[in-house]
Amino acid sequence: MKPLRKYLRPAFLRRHLDEALALLESGSYLAVTDDVGEVLAQAGQAPAEGSELPGPNGLGLDLALEGTVLGRLTVLGNEQTSPDSIAPQARFIHRSLQEILDRESLRRALADETLDQYREAALMQRAVVQLNSSMKVQEVVRNLLDECGSSVFPAEYGMIFLKDGTLEKFQCLGSFCQVGEPALHALSDSRLFREIMEHGKGEIINDLSQDERWQDEIPGLATLLMIPLQAPRIALGALVLASSDQEKTFTAAHLKKASTLASVTGVAMANAYHFEQVQQILMALVKAMATAIDARDRLTAGHSQRVAQYAVNLATRADLDQSLCPQVNFEDTDLQELFYAGLLHDVGKIGVREEVLTKATRLPRPHLELIGLRLALWGELTGRQWQDVYARFEIINKAYELSEEDQAIIHRFCQETLEVGGATLTILTDDERKRLLTPRGNLTPTEWDEIKRHPQESHRILQNIPFTFYFPNILNIILQHHERLDGTGYPSGLAGDDILLQSRILAIVDVYDSLRRDRHYKKALSQEMALTILQQESRLGKLDTPLVELFCRDILDIEKAVGQGLPLLPGPDLLQ
CATH class of the missing domain: 3.30.450.40 (GAF domain)
Known part of the structure; x- marks a missing residue:
């Protein structure tokens, strides 16, 4: 509950008490105190300091709201008056103050409620004519x-x-x-x-x-x-x-x-x-879908929402910077469409097996331990030291990229054999060799193809949701976010102007956020390293150069804005 002075200002109380004092005999005294006894306003002849109030010739009447006492009106008569003689005037003054307090409380409650409701009543996204x-x-x-x-x-x-x-x-x-x-x-x-x-x-x-x-x-x-x-x-x-x-x-x-x-x-x-109401429900479903996809892997939690925020921030800056991006002209609905696309760009990963999505090593741990047993047996039979070799295989299994020396060790132990029970076994099987020789990351070609299908899966899933009336490009933005300007992207190998501007923006921010966060197959990179990689990709003709330049130039402001969080949707007429 707010203190009494928030409802009854001292300046008003002084005027009110001065006028009310005329109802009492000469020598009377009026005072309003708060719930801790501090005097907010007084009028008339004040009692001696230290006097106990209201005393034998006075009355004290509580001022309350909703059963909570906020303060007290003290009414003291002169030496010739008794509490009974001043009671009618005291009750009248008290009633007037209580009614003012009640009205002010109601006014404030209505004002607060109206303000809250006004904020909640965010207006519509799109207007049709007339x-x-x-x-x-x-x-x-x-x-x-x-x-x-x-x-x-x-x-x-x-x-x-x-x-x-x-x-x-x-x-x-x-x-x-x-x-x-x-x-x-x-x-x-x-x-x-x-x-x-x-x-x-x-x-x-x-x-x-x-x-x-x-x-x-x-x-x-x-x-x-x-x-x-x-x-x-x-x-x-x-x-x-x-x-x-x-x-x-x-x-x-x-x-x-x-x-x-x-x-x-x-x-x-x-x-x-x-x-x-429909938009609010749709937005809630979209956010829930994006959150559910990100939540499949703890290392990607929040990725979709960050990508959406990065994308809108970069698009807004591109729209304002006509020197770097003279052809960019985004309306509010374009930014909203891009925001939705960012939230939903990875929804197709719902069709990717969890063991592929969260794969941290080339071989599962039990499989690597089986290789360790073979190496131990090989060492026992040959008298050779095998523990260091196994330790090297553990490093290779987690490595993002392989050195020539790593590859040589793998090839060598594909040739090393064991004679067990009349059967000849190799230390590494052909399948193990292929998995360990994965040149980058830990996914096999088959698993990588499964991952690369997610833009098409996103398109397939979302085409049944009625986005296109309001956001006609959203499905293609999502479908193209892994395309590259030099034609080396997927799923369609599009190049140059065949790739939507919004998809080029998503491509940049998607790569950046992935580089800046831990993944199962690599550690997070510093901001400087992540920007360096974006610039390298730009020089190779894969990413849009003006957009990359703008993103790198304004990265501190962009990071700050994303860190603070954007509204639910960009633009002046957002759903709140």
């Missing part, structure tokens, strides 16, 4: 206000009120003002506003001063037209048009026109709200 096809509340509001602000209506002011997420309070979502700007926000608290909303029918009031429901909540306002905005079975809000000029009156034709607009707007807004 009121009846828009999927974005703010654009519906703006289009409606633009129409109403034209010469069709004799209105100097216009405002659209919508109910907040609790469906209890109205808030202003948009307005226009042709002359001055009266406090139109206060309109939603008026009796006139409430009754029109309750009846659900539009009204014209061409002389507000003569309407008993109007208490001059907005001084100077003369005429008003108000239409509820309704969807099936629910009132969404209201369209209000007004003027301070008594000569600018509204007619039945104006009401009919506004009613038509309100009818279309109500349906459009209901669709937009429904679309928002």
Whole structure:
């Protein structure tokens, strides 16, 4: 609970107590203290320091909210008064302060609730043309206000009120003002506003001063037209048009026109709200899918979300830097599409076997130990030292790349044989030789082919999700994120301009994040080393040179932004 001074400011209390003191006899004293006894305000003749309050000729009345005492009103009469004689005035003063405290608490609660709901009510991603096809509340509001602000209506002011997420309070979502700007926000608290909303029918009031429901909540306002905005079975809000000029009156034709607009707007807004809910559900599913894929391997946890954030950050900078990237021009929806693509770029790995996805060595540990047993037997039979050889095989098994000496040892022990029970065995089988001779990493060609299928698998999985209406390129962005400009990428070997710009961005940030994190087959690289590799790939013609240059130049700012986390989606109209 907030302290009393947050609800009742000391400056206000001093004025209030000074005025209330006139209700008491001369020589009386009033004070408001907080819950620890600190005096917030006082008026009148203060008692001697150290006096016990309220004393024999005074009263103490608690000030509380929701059963919690926040402070106390102390009322002291003069020496001739008794507590009973000042009780009516004391209770009156206490009641006035308690009512002010209650109202202020309610006001603050409503303000906090409205702010929270406003933030939660993030508007739609995409707008279609005009009121009846828009999927974005703010654009519906703006289009409606633009129409109403034209010469069709004799209105100097216009405002659209919508109910907040609790469906209890109205808030202003948009307005226009042709002359001055009266406090139109206060309109939603008026009796006139409430009754029109309750009846659900539009009204014209061409002389507000003569309407008993109007208490001059907005001084100077003369005429008003108000239409509820309704969807099936629910009132969404209201369209209000007004003027301070008594000569600018509204007619039945104006009401009919506004009613038509309100009818279309109500349906459009209901669709937009429904679309928002669908988008939130879709986004939650997308995040869950990306998290589930990353979670299959503890070393890739968070990879998809980081790639999405890196990609949007790089794309935004490319859009702003016309010297390095003069052809780049991303709209908000393009950035949103890229963000989704980053989240989902590895979803096809759901079809990759876990033992392949998390493979840390060329051979499984039990298999390597079997080779160790053969070596031990070979050493026993030949009298040769075998422990160092086995230790070398352990290193080879974990190595990312093989030296010539490593390869020579593997070839040598493919030739070394054992005679056991009349049978001749080699220390290394042909299959073991092939696995240990994997030139880079630990995947066999068959396993590598399985990994390389994941862009196509992503495309196959996601083509059944209705992304393409809003994000027409998302499937191809994901499909192409392992393509390289020189045609050496996969799955299709595309080259040059055949690769989408968004896919080139994903390619850069995907490589960077992989280099900067531990993998089963390698340790994480430093930022400097990772950037050096990107630049090498750029010089070889595999990665987009201007984008790599921009990424390397701004890497500190990009890392900082990604570390702090981006909004759920980029752009000004994001889902929150």
